[in-house]
Amino acid sequence: MSSEKLLIDVGSTYFKVSSASGIEQHFRDFNKEILDDLTYKCGETIHAYKKEDIYICSSANGGLSTLIIGITDSFSLKFATNIAFNSGINIIDKVIYQNIEDYSIPSDLIDVVIVVGGIDSASNIFGEPLLSYLDKLKYSNIVYVGSEQDAPKLQENIENLVVLPNIIDNRLHIVEENLKEYLTNLYQLDIEGKEDIKNLYTITSNQIYSTPYIVNQTLPFIDTKFTVVNPFILIDIGGATTDIHYSKDLVDDNIVTTNEYDRLVFKKLGVYKSKESLIFTAKNNEFVYELLTHLKVTENIFEEQSEKALQVLMQLAIFLVLCKMSHYKQAYINLKLLSINSIVLTGGITKVLADSEIEDIITFFYKKILNSNHKPSVVMDHNYDIWTLAIINNKG
Amino acid sequence: MKVVTGVVGNDIHVVANRLIELSLNARGFEVFNLGVNTYLEEFFDAAVETNADVLLISSLNGEAEGWSREVKLLRSKYKTLDKLVMVIGGNLVVGTADAETIVPKYKKYGFDLIFHQVDLNTGLDTLEEYLKERKIV
Numbered sequence: 001m002s003s004e005k006l007l008i009d010v011g012s013t014y015f016k017v018s019s020a021s022g023i024e025q026h027f028r029d030f031n032k033e034i035l036d037d038l039t040y041k042c043g044e045t046i047h048a049y050k051k052e053d054i055y056i057c058s059s060a061n062g063g064l065s066t067l068i069i070g071i072t073d074s075f076s077l078k079f080a081t082n083i084a085f086n087s088g089i090n091i092i093d094k095v096i097y098q099n100i101e102d103y104s105i106p107s108d109l110i111d112v113v114i115v116v117g118g119i120d121s122a123s124n125i126f127g128e129p130l131l132s133y134l135d136k137l138k139y140s141n142i143v144y145v146g147s148e149q150d151a152p153k154l155q156e157n158i159e160n161l162v163v164l165p166n167i168i169d170n171r172l173h174i175v176e177e178n179l180k181e182y183l184t185n186l187y188q189l190d191i192e193g194k195e196d197i198k199n200l201y202t203i204t205s206n207q208i209y210s211t212p213y214i215v216n217q218t219l220p221f222i223d224t225k226f227t228v229v230n231p232f233i234l235i236d237i238g239g240a241t242t243d244i245h246y247s248k249d250l251v252d253d254n255i256v257t258t259n260e261y262d263r264l265v266f267k268k269l270g271v272y273k274s275k276e277s278l279i280f281t282a283k284n285n286e287f288v289y290e291l292l293t294h295l296k297v298t299e300n301i302f303e304e305q306s307e308k309a310l311q312v313l314m315q316l317a318i319f320l321v322l323c324k325m326s327h328y329k330q331a332y333i334n335l336k337l338l339s340i341n342s343i344v345l346t347g348g349i350t351k352v353l354a355d356s357e358i359e360d361i362i363t364f365f366y367k368k369i370l371n372s373n374h375k376p377s378v379v380m381d382h383n384y385d386i387w388t389l390a391i392i393n394n395k396g
Numbered sequence: 397m398k399v400v401t402g403v404v405g406n407d408i409h410v411v412a413n414r415l416i417e418l419s420l421n422a423r424g425f426e427v428f429n430l431g432v433n434t435y436l437e438e439f440f441d442a443a444v445e446t447n448a449d450v451l452l453i454s455s456l457n458g459e460a461e462g463w464s465r466e467v468k469l470l471r472s473k474y475k476t477l478d479k480l481v482m483v484i485g486g487n488l489v490v491g492t493a494d495a496e497t498i499v500p501k502y503k504k505y506g507f508d509l510i511f512h513q514v515d516l517n518t519g520l521d522t523l524e525e526y527l528k529e530r531k532i533v
């Protein structure tokens with residue numbers, strides 16, 4: 001670690017401050033603005049650094065949500081889904097246009113709607129049913145990445161529609177870059193737009209990035225710090241969300257992309273801010289009671305506020321995330337979990353659980369869900385080395 | 397004129413597929429080749445995305461019949477494929493059988509043109525005539 005830099009990570013639950021003298025970690029006080037809270041708790045450290053030597057990243061907002069409207073599962077929806085994942089966006093729903101009238105309208109505000117379908121030589125794909133669906137939907141942004149021939153008509157009829165080049169080329173192959181850049185920027189703007197985060201620019205002159213984004217960028221260099229055997233997954237269990245980063249070769253998919261690593265965010269699986277929904281998900285998983293028995297606790301643990309309860313929640317989060325990535329629970333993407341050689345864990349979990357407690361859960365998962373004795377090695381990022389590496393690598 | 401083509405199911409016989417792409421191109425068709433190992437849903441989905449006129453499926457290893465039985469049901473779920481011309485060719489049965497028994501069967505499965513062990517050029521000539529007759533060209 002460089003001695004002249006101060007690295008700050010603002011999470012939904014606590015913040016970390018890393019300087020030459022080590023890492024400090026503080027729970028956030030939600031009655032205070034982030035900047036006030038930060039200066040109150042580590043003002044001295046912060047004032048010892050120049051603005052240009054302070055680097056900040058934030059995962060406090062848990063990412064953006066999207067709803068995708070496409071015309072087929074095998075092409076438009078699949079391609080857009082893939083790009084949205086790569087950009088760290090949570091997919092709320094996918095709609096097949098020909099049946100759009102049969103879908104119920106989500107009540108939540110959608111951050112960005114993606115409309116896609118058709119190669120450029122196909123036309124008249126979208127019409128009135130799209131417009132009336134959009135009329136009923138609440139969303140902040142909308143982007144069109146389908147056939148160029150339909151673009152003018154849609155632009156005329158949909159307010160603030162952003163039109164980008166088609167993500168499906170003339171050979172039915174995926175074109176990622178434009179949509180990915182748009183979504184990544186949107187995510188970045190969303191973070192910067194938060195008043196709380198804007199204030200932080202009074203202490204740094206560097207751009208504030210989203211934490212998952214920079215962590216993802218660091219994965220190719222992970223072996224400079226750890227002995228990780230490829231392919232691997234990285235699980236970051238946070239207060240509000242659980243992130244999974246995984247190498248592409250774990251996905252059974254013939255989409256050719258340039259990125260080596262993808263990422264998935266499970267928005268409502270965190271151990272503090274979204275504890276309630278984590279417990280809800282757990283109670284709906286038929287293996288959870290067996291798991292609780294295995295851990296020698298009862299479901300009363302969910303009502304407790306103890307260190308033990310936190311440990312169990314974290315163990316549950318690992319189990320549920322692995323379930324979601326497996327064929328047992330059809331998520332958006334199924335990983336070839338039997339091919340994983342290492343599971344890397346980062347975030348607060350490394351302070352709460354011992355290696356053996358994590359291995360225990362992973363073994364339980366492989367036995368129960370996959371019927372296998374497979375045992376990937378567990379690598380713990382105890383000192384936030386991944387985050388440190390990430391933020392330093394991204395300073396340019 | 398747009399044609400989606402490929403080899404259905406878990407069939408990996410690739411030689412005919414390459415020849416079909418070349419021949420169709422030479423005859424002036426716009427070809428979308430999904431290659432070997434293609435599932436029915438992918439064929440139909442590709443026809444939707446490209447707004448194709450013709451779906452030309454090949455099958456070499458004997459899987460054709462199994463898949464063909466599902467064609468009608470699956471196609472009925474799509475609302476924009478009414479005009480799609482459906483063609484199948486290759487080795488359409490396991491073992492031997494003659495065209496008289498094979499063709500009516502595959503017509504019932506929902507195919508317009510059926511070429512069991514028919515030479516490619518003969519088959520494509522027939523396809524072009526068919527399209528001309530129906531004024532699809």
Ligand code: B12
Pocket residue numbers: 406407408409410411412415452453454455456457458459483484485486487488489490491511513514515516517518519520
């Ligand atoms: C080479 C070959 C293989 C290679 C394939 C390599 C590759 N990647 O392509 C290998 C060894 C891997 C292989 C494997 C198998 N094969 Co093989 N294989 C052949 C072989 C010898 C030649 C195929 C070939 O390339 N011919 C050259 C091309 C140009 O001709 P074609 O494929 O016949 O296509 C022509 C026409 O059919 C027509 N056509 C094709 N599609 C269409 C579509 C339309 C619309 C039209 C108009 C015309 C058309 O146009 C082409 C040019 O005229 C044939 C036997 C033979 N002599 O045909 C068996 C054959 C096709 N295989 C057969 C079988 C059974 C298998 C296996 C199941 C064997 C096994 N038990 O493992 C596996 C299946 C693997 C799989 N998952 O698909 C059987 C199929 C029998 C059936 N349908 O009843 C055949 C006929 C052999 C036999 N007589 O038993 N095979």
